Amino acid sequence: MRHLADVTGILLEPAGGVIDDRLRDRLRDRLASGIAPVVERLPAGEPVAVSLPLLRRARARPDAPLLPEEAFVWKPAFARRSLGLAVVDACIDGRFPTPMEAIGPVSDAAVAEWERTGWRTFHWEPWFARLAPGARASVLAEALGWATAVWSAVEWNRLPRRPRVGGPADQWKCPAGRVVILKARSELRVLLWGDPPGSPGAGTVVRPPEALVSVSSGCPGGTWSEELAYLALVAGLRSSTGPVPARVVGLWPDAGIHAAVDMDDAVLTAAAKRVIATVDAVVNARQSMVGSC
């Protein structure tokens, strides 16, 4: 693990090995065959959604991986990432020189767009629009801190191509007899130097390898490598044709640390095992909750 100043260098390093479709198929089979017997213990129709936070909780508290259910209430931390990403996107585009100059106009534009069309790009627009100025400033300050950490972590003008910022989460539904959905999201997708995976045939479009960048709060845990690989695993599984991301870079701005892992058979297989262990922990927790009622 290294200090954040080296992040751009990591993103400029050529991709390593190529993940072929056979490995992708093996990972699908492994997950399906590992998860199916575990979720059989659940009542039919009871879904399991796996995410990176759940993966981390299940490792830290395998006896209690599930959070208590609470009614959803908006708070500044929930708007931090999406507003922060919009700010970083605007700065990369050159619309604003710094996050501080972007934060007000970007949030105002989001609210104005929602008021004009009724469409909620970020979901928080109606809540944000109703907030008193003091509360609104808190939301902006949260997002500004987050955006500034991401913005100052990368030397954007050294990247050969513009990264994709945010975007929808990757999802893959595991064919396991119950509804088991793997969800993963990353903050940036950066195209890497290197040969595209596979050989281009006539009429096929090959895509260059890419890296995912994931931003987390706190410090990396002991199994950060599997956790980063989980993001590439889900991104790779969701598409039969797109390449499995070749690298995932994790940023922990609070700790000033970044770490990168290049994908290969061993790394992705470890991530798949971690998914199966997580589903097992969730099923055990649900069963014990039912048993204690």
Added chain:
Amino acid sequence: MPPLVVTKDRLTRVLACEAHQVVAEFGARPPTIAMACGAIVDVLFRQLVTVGSIGEPMVDGLAALSVDDHQRALVSWIERLPGPERDQLHAEVDRQAGGLCRRWPSLDPSWLPRTQEAFRVPVAGGTVELSARVDLAIGAPATDEASVAIVEVKSGVRRAEHRADLHFYALLESLRSPAPPFVVATYYTRTGELDVDPVSEELLVGATRRTLAGTRLLWRLSHGSDPLPTPNSLCAACAARPDCTVGRSRSDAQAGGGLPGAATP
């Protein structure tokens, strides 16, 4: 096993008295006017840095606190304050916010100001985590030069431990970034005074020694050692005082004028 989390408050308490640290860990402190004023001034400072202005200080401050889960109990306490005490709080918040708006300069956006920035530094193989949240950090971390400044905002009076807190921040920023900060400062909103400490090797070595000493004590306590009571200036206000003969003798001597420096609650 979760890491032992070391914060500035834990360090200060355990270095003053292990027994005080143990009782202070349990139960939330009852709110006071000073605590409410500090919380409101903190969010108003954040607002001023982020959007460049403060409207009605008490209204803006309470609105900001109301969207923070951790401040729910404090907001509810403030809303239930009797009229005269609420007026007292309102007047002090207005006074400090007015001072902030008059004295605090607008910051150049290129300095990348960020408020309430979290520092988390894992040490000893992740078994210990040094943790802090600073009111303001400016300057992007650079590899080859000290480029970050850290400012802590205080709404109360100057206290000796504030300087040690600053040095702890300097140490954490040095550990998590390629270069140390070039300066750490405390800004007192009551008076507009700014205590500035340029960060030197000597400052960092001192902060490291203090952090090590406190972390060793916290580690011992977390592994079940009996807390050792030590007479100190916090004894008079310590929750353990009724059952602590060491603390009672110290605070009785203080009350009788036998010791200098009454404890500040």
